[in-house]
Amino acid sequence: MKSREFPQLGREVSEIGFGAWAIGGTWGEVSEEDARAALHTALDEGVTFIDTADVYGDGRSEKIIGSVLKERSETPVVATKLGRRLDPHVPEGFTPENMEGFVDRSLSNLGVETLDLVQLHCPPTEVYYMPEVFGTMDDLVSKGKLRHYGVSVEKVEEGLKAIEYPNVASVQIIYNMFRQRPADLFLPRAREKGVAVIVRVPLASGLLTGKMTRETTFAEDDHRTFNREGAAFDKGETFAGVPFETALEAVEDLKAVLPGDLPMAQAALKWILMNDAVTVAIPGAKSPDQARSNAGASEAADLPGDVMAAVREIYDTKIAPHVHQRW
Structure with missing residues (x-):
């Protein structure tokens, strides 16, 4: 497993992390036994970055x-998030009392005295223009309840605004073969400022594994069933916001240009890692096999230039009209 610098943490982390949304909920049934086995396997494979949130499975x-x-015995970086427990989820809810309460709950859940990294969890855009919210995060650092903080964003605009705050250590953003806009401006800017980039939804909710078909079905409590149009949260979190049928067609085009000797999921993860502004990609895993496959992407060969160009062409012609200006 290769590692990359996480500048403000003063350490390196594995370039493939473990996204722990799926072991919390809204991805269909995952037993605690399977969840634990997947996480143990990821750690065995050298993963040193785990991403979770207080709302994943409550x-x-x-x-x-x-x-x-x-x-x-390992001490991986564990990043969690706060804010989505607010009901209603509005800017006025980001008070010092609420935010500290969320942090205290995560401290209890994780069984630690200090949280490594706490991210604002896709707050309303207005929050990025509220310095007092980031001041509260500074205060929580001063109290010793967290070491560092960052943000998880829906839009490039939000990421660009967030990194204007000097103590924002990281930005988590969707970036994959179906969501390429961050590479145009945001990723270079983050690298210039020494801000770590955590890439979520790297496999577009499983689409970029190449294993889905028009006949694929999902459990009722799986967000890939109930959130395709954004009924529960931003639709960009489900299939990267791409209409399912359109995405399946693009996947077939991608299969024709990606290396045939590499599982598509690993090729999709490697595509992300080809950008050196990325610090860590956080695919989810519901089983040891998935965790092992994800980790294997780190050792895969770089994708050739002609493959990268072909992926961009597929994006420009089939995917960009649906997502590029929206997020």
């Missing part, structure tokens, strides 16, 4: 992570 994801890490 704390289930954080609790599983805390339990597993008590059985291990």
Whole structure:
């Protein structure tokens, strides 16, 4: 497993991390046994960055992570998030009292005295224009409840605004073969400022594994069933915001240009890692096999220039009209 610098943390992390949304909920049924096994396997494979949130399974994801890490000698970076527990989820809810309450709950769930990294969890855009919210995060650092903080954003605009705040250590953003806009401006700007980039939805909710068909179905409690049009949260989180049928057609085009000796999921992850502004990609895993496959992308050969160009052409012609200006 290769590592990359996470500048403000003062350490390196594995370039493939573990996204712990799926072991929390809204990805269909995942038993605690399978969730624990997937996380153990990821750690065995050299993963040193875990991403979770307080709302993943209403704390289930954080609790599983805390339990597993008590059985291990490693000390990976564990990043969690706050803010989505607000109901309504509005800027006025980001008060010092609410934010500290969320942090205290995550401290309890994870069973630690200090959180490594806490991210604002896709807050309303207005929050990025509220310095007092970032001041509250500074205060929580001063209190010793967290070491660093960052943001998880929906839009490039939000990421560009967030990195104007000097103590924002990281920005989590969707970036994959179906969501290429961050590479145009945001990723170079983040690199210039020494801000880590955490890439979520790297496989477009499983589309970029190449294993889905028009007949593929999902459980009722899987967001790939109920959030395709953004009924529960931003539709960009589900299939990267690309209409399912359109995405399936593009996947077939991608299969024709990607290296035939590399599983498509690994090729999709490698495509992300080809950009050196990326710090860590965080694919999810619901089983040891998935965790092992994800980790294997780190050692895969770089994608040739003609392949990268072909992927961009497919994006420009089939995908960009649906997503490029929206996020």
